[in-house]
Amino acid sequence: MAKARVKVPKSVKKGEVFQVKTLISHKMETGLRKNKKTGKKIPRKIINNFVCTYDGKEVFSSDWHPAVSANPYLAFYVKATKSGPMNFKWTDDDGKVTDKSVNISVSG
């Protein structure tokens, strides 16, 4: 299964807007390539959805098309409210899900 990496600051102040960086290994097969030997089309297989949940709410999500690069990188921002887990979910065309969770430590 796909390997994912997530980077958030070690600790943040309440109300601070911080960057969240994510990276996941995936070929992001477009469905437009042909197998060089057989001439057959290689079926499309991409991660088509990404969701980030924090403080019990879906805070950010994204739909991806084949134009998203292999090994997708995505960085976005979140406003710190309270300490707790931040969850990430990537879903591919087969419905396979990769989960990842990090802890957000909020001070003040």
Next chain:
Amino acid sequence: MADKLKPHTYKRREVLALAGTGVVVVVAGIGLFPGAASADAAAVAKAIKKRIGDKPMKSGRITLELPEIAENGNTVPIGFEIDSPMTDNDYVKAVHIFAEKNPNPDVATFRFTPGNGKAKVSTRMRLIKSQNIIAVAEMSDGSVYMTKKAVKVTIGGCGG
């Protein structure tokens, strides 16, 4: 930058650049999206309509960051930021990215909430060739903003 609606006069610099890359762009295109026809302006218009309907699009509020020249169309960095307070009453709902000449103009949709603090994203995309990138932002009050920017793509046809 080149505007599709107006007759375009090439600057000397652009002509020189095209002279060097013309052959290559064709070759590279085959490698990335073989056998696929590029989307034309109508396809992009259709793709945009699918996302936002017939709402009028205003210019402004979107800062779109793209490399002037992308070395390889497989991995073109793209970043954007929407000018918005991102409060419960006034925030960016979604941003859609389109690539005018890709076989499928849809690139990605990003959905925001006030909890994001700011509507700023960096990611990477595939481009079949030099073209315009279009960013469309939907605001919480229903208004829609649009901007576009050209990227030159020079993909290596060499090496394995």
Next chain:
Amino acid sequence: MRKSIQGIGALAALAVAFSAFAGTAFAGKDKMNFGKYQVGELRTGYTFSTPETRAIQDDDFENPAFLWVDVGEALWNKKEGKAGKSCASCHKNASASMRGVGARYPVFNKKLGKLQNLEQRINQERVEKMQAKPLKYESKELLGLTMFVRNQSKDMPINVSIDGPAAPFFEKGKKFYFQRRGQLDMACANCHVDNPGGMIRANLLSQGQSNGFPLYRLKWQKPGSLHRRFRGCNKQVRAKPYSYGADEYVNLELYVAWRGQGLPVETPAVRM
């Protein structure tokens, strides 16, 4: 060289693009300060990349090759084989035990009586010490482990030994580098000695330094070994490539490493 290319029809375009850009493309950039990526006349591929490609390498998190380095790190600690050992069982903490190792490979191996590169050494250890299966060349496992080990020497100067028992193999590698081959009748040196900074079709020619391998190539959309790059270059001049891990390529690896002696290890680098 021009003479041999002309008349091959489709390939003529290559010669045109090549000559049109040679020596001009990055003239202005030479004035830049490349910091650790330039040592005297030597410049790593980093200095030939666009700012956007350099930015992907500059941040370990943004560099997708680290997804593979993570695979390598997990393997380092994973017990495999009949001996019930992992790499870490003997070598403990890689950041201490492997520091500097990646900067001096390939090396002469007494037992084999020839040169051995890092990939081959890893597999020898797996087979002999762990009694585990060797990892397949270019697999995510071997690329990951090789990158993980070489990354422990990051920023250390390349320091290969070319004398003593390595000398005859070094000479073979050097000969390979200057030997014209393939339908295009081109040697490594024709591009990387005569024309760095120029363009061959849409490809910017670097000095052909190996200090960043295995590296993430945007074209490949994944990491690849130096031998994959050698094979690509060979195919490009319409020459039959050697197989992964071939003696010819390991000898060439030593010569190419020596050409970049003193440049910092960049593994895993990011290139176009």
